[in-house]
Amino acid sequence: MNLIASGINHRTAPLEVRERVWLSDTETRKALSLLKTGPFSECALVSTCNRTEIYGVLNDLSAESEPPDVWKRMTAVLTQVKALTGDLDPTHFYFLRSCHAAQHLFKVATGADSMIIGDIQVLSQIKEAFRLADSTDALGPFLRRLMQSAYHVAKRARTETMITEGAVSVSYAAVELAGKIFADIATRKALLIGAGETGELTAKHLFGRGIGHLFVTNRTRSKAEQIVASLGGTVTEFESFQNQLDHVDIVISSVTGPGYILSKYNVSRSMKRRSHRPLVIIDLGMPRNIEPQSRSVENLFLYDIDSLQNVVDQNLQRRKSEIPRVNAIVLEELREFSAWIKSLQILPTINDLRTHFEQIRAEEVAKHINRFTEHDRELLNLVSKRIINKLLHTPSVELRNNHRTGASERMQTVQVVRQLFGLGKLKGTESEEK
Amino acid sequence: MSIAVNVLNVALPFFYLATVGSYAHAFLADYSFAKKLKTALLAVTLVGHLIYIVLRTVLFAHPPITTIFEIMSIVAFSIAASYSLVEHRTGIKNTGFFILVLALVFQSGSSAFIQDLSEVQPVLRSNLLGLHVTSAMLGFSAFAIAAVYGTLYLMLYHNLKAGRFGIIYQRLPNLEKLESMATFANISGFGLLSLAIGIGLIWLSRAFDNVSYFDPKLIGTFFVWLVYGVGLTAKGVIGLQGRKIMILSIVGFLTSFFSLTIINFYFTGFHRFF
Structure with a gap:
């Protein structure tokens, strides 16, 4: 999963820093278009009085996708859009990858991460942020699905727990x-x-x-x-x-x-x-x-x-005591989301790998086929296919077994394989979404 | 059939216990699994209890209204069934624990001491008597439910007055709702009791030649009727409401409980048939 989440919130930065990076709708649109041409294939920006966060899907595992580089790119965009003078302090920002990023969005959507626990306004703010991203063509199938899951988590948290119950003013x-x-x-x-x-x-x-x-x-x-x-x-x-x-x-x-x-x-x-x-x-x-x-x-x-x-106070205390139950729902939904990712990426990678090898084999056989007799040509095809199958057997099995590992590790393996063999960007997400 | 009756007689208190337990768990811990389970458990318990009543009626050739312990089982059933209707109608599910615990107590008492009587006095085989006892028991159940709502009202009232915002405040419906539920139950109970008294008086003159209208049970029942009559009149005419009317509702139930149990056990009169 190339998903990242990065930003600042009421826990990591004081108000004066948060207000410096707060984005209006116009600024959000501008920032999204800049980020889209940069490291992200999909992205969305959530900016409220308590948080400014970016959720993005990185193009690939290039050096730019390392936290400091992504952060540099993001702050450069923020500085440009907000016309900021002076540097932003990196310690105010958090950087989360893959499952941790999805988990973070889920928690934010439930209100468990809000300054006033169980705040229901944050979900509509997230919805609005993703709607804005969609209107600027910054959303893709991955973030759309992530968003759907976030709504679902928030709905479950609201109906199955008391995280939003009771007056807090x-x-x-x-x-x-x-x-x-x-x-x-x-x-x-x-x-x-x-x-x-x-x-x-x-x-x-x-x-x-x-x-x-x-x-x-x-x-x-x-x-x-x-x-x-x-x-x-x-x-x-x-x-x-x-x-x-x-x-x-x-x-x-x-x-x-x-x-x-x-x-x-x-x-x-x-x-x-x-x-x-x-x-x-x-x-x-x-x-x-x-x-x-x-x-x-x-x-x-x-x-x-x-x-x-x-x-x-009692209502806030009660909402706070509901956080473990909310976290359990978040984890359940995260597992669902990971299963979706898993189904999306391992099989297409194995298929791509086999197609890639078959393509090379076919090309090489075609190049030299005339040197062989009619009988040997058939044998050549058979032997070359067997070699490819034997070569790909272990990597295919390993990739299939890879679903037992953590989502983040699995995604890294898949990405390494794709990079090593030049398999390019995954197309599976689009077909799955359709 | 006899085995089925005996098995259900032993099983019913456990069914009620499980139902009350799930309602208590849902009330105290707001546990979502218990929330889903409790209504289903209540439905299963009610079906089991209904089968038990029908089987008993068929097996012993008379409805189970001839002894105090048979009647206690009918009371348990009518309390649970009435509550189930209230829950279905109002959608308020947080008060079940307080009401169903009464059904548990009545059914446990019944199951422990009930006797299998095949032979009953001919006077008890009258249809009028069946109607009289049924309406009286339904009325009693309605009073019991009203008393529970009255108690819950007082608990919430004192919590609100004292500024205590704990579990009672969080889980119970508002005061007005509790009062209207108690009032509805009291009006229903009063109507049913009036019907029971009317039918009883008609049946009495037909069943016995010489009847004393100073029978302790009759006096007790009339007193219960009077308490509820005065309370409902006070509410309707002088607009008495809130805490006072709820206290009256509890007093009425205690009086009817006294009439149903203590008089039956300790006083003699024509109402004792066993």
């Missing part, structure tokens, strides 16, 4: 908590008090989950109107927002200022008026907006920043 944790109390958010009403950033983000997530209606209130009415203009809903007067408590099911409060805007007494009275229907209050204020003792009121669920962070 404070704003989304608030929505998740509301979802643990109410069956259908779409039939519920929410009240956003204040115009804090996290509060607004939480309201946005509630809209994403189809909240029935949103009321917004703020000391400065114009700010509430701005939020309503961007999200939808209704502005309500700050002075009378307590009346709304009787009608809403979720309250998000992010008011800045000293003192509580809701005391336990206010909350208790409101709960009585609403016949103790469950009420979720998310207090995102700093200092807190709701008197913490309100928590003891029946059917009232009060959460502050610490509670939400607790949800996030």
Whole structure:
């Protein structure tokens, strides 16, 4: 397998380095065309805020395919496309070959390699990167198949493990908590008090989950109107927002200022008026907006920043604990992928080798055939074929047995054989893909 | 046939144990193999149990409703079958462990003490009685399921109030869903119990000449009916909901359990036929 993966990510390089090599769509297209004319027969570039990676299939086992040379070529392309000044530090980059490269892509696709474990956005970013590569004719059958396998791994990881489960941001944790109390958010009403950033983000997530209606209130009415203009809903007067408590099911409060805007007494009275229907209050204020003792009121669920962070931490911990299961899926799919490669390359190489020898034999026999009598010509053909068969017997058997070795070693052997006998590039991948 | 009945009698608790085990494993470890296995195991157990009930009915020439231990087996079956329907209808599969453990307890008790009675009192061969017992047992199963959902509701409620986001928080459905499942089970149970009482009263006057309506079982059953009636009325009329109604649901089940077991064992009356 001539596959390589190289790049930088949040683990190997700080943000300032990552942002230097981040590629826009236009830059990606330019870089792909440069790389395609260079060492790669196929390539794709994945560039997100946390990683810039190249996945490529090297043309052959030339000296250029050694890590330092490939890296030099890649950095030269990056420097050219991004018009970088100054050198890139090689220690920030990783270089993976064959199975390790495929394994890396699979892990990235599952979100197990992401900064926020289980991040589902990365799969769509990879899809987009490969779509871009396809549109610039940089993809071939090998990377297409690799991509399909990566989708499959990601899908399995999502359905068979809990790597993507649970909210991992404070704003989304608030929505998740509301979802643990109410069956259908779409039939519920929410009240956003204040115009804090996290509060607004939480309201946005509630809209994403189809909240029935949103009321917004703020000391400065114009700010509430701005939020309503961007999200939808209704502005309500700050002075009378307590009346709304009787009608809403979720309250998000992010008011800045000293003192509580809701005391336990206010909350208790409101709960009585609403016949103790469950009420979720998310207090995102700093200092807190709701008197913490309100928590003891029946059917009232009060959460502050610490509670939400607790949800996030537990979800992250749970996602982390799922990584071994994800890795097991990655390995299973890697075996499948390797089997595909194996089926693709060993038999075509043996066939090519036999065709090559037969061609030489036939040419040589044809050259000298007239020197032989009619009877000897037949014998010449027979003997020369036997010699070729005997010569090729051991290499053929060895190549067939080669499937027991590791994928990387096997690919190297196949490539050495092809190079030694001048068998050229494998055509098998195209036929297999068809 | 007798051998088949005996084999199934011994095997059924183990079937239930395996089913409960796979549900527990899936709940606690979220193990994907157990997730796939549990529903299949439940189906196998239900089929085995149904065959057992049919074989028993044919072999002893009466439905297995004549002794408390026969009834316990029917209760186990109706709990498991009701749960299976709920699981199929709602798609919520994480509560099975808590409900099926009841079926395991009832079937284990039944298998351990059940007697093979070929001869039963003629009064027990009435069709009306069969209908009465069936509706009563289905009602009891519905109350048991409602009580389990009520308990799960309270567990999740306290976890949410205390800000504990462990396995209960992660695996159980939301509070509203649990409450609606418990309410649906309670309404079904109340309807079935009302039917059982109605049929029972009709059957009583036909089966016996002198019947005391102060029979402990009758009083107990009426009390159970009253608890559920008051609870459902409170929910419907004054909108009582959440924790309080779930507590009432559990109290109702405990009362009906007391009525079914303790009264049968320790009080005498016309309901004791064995």
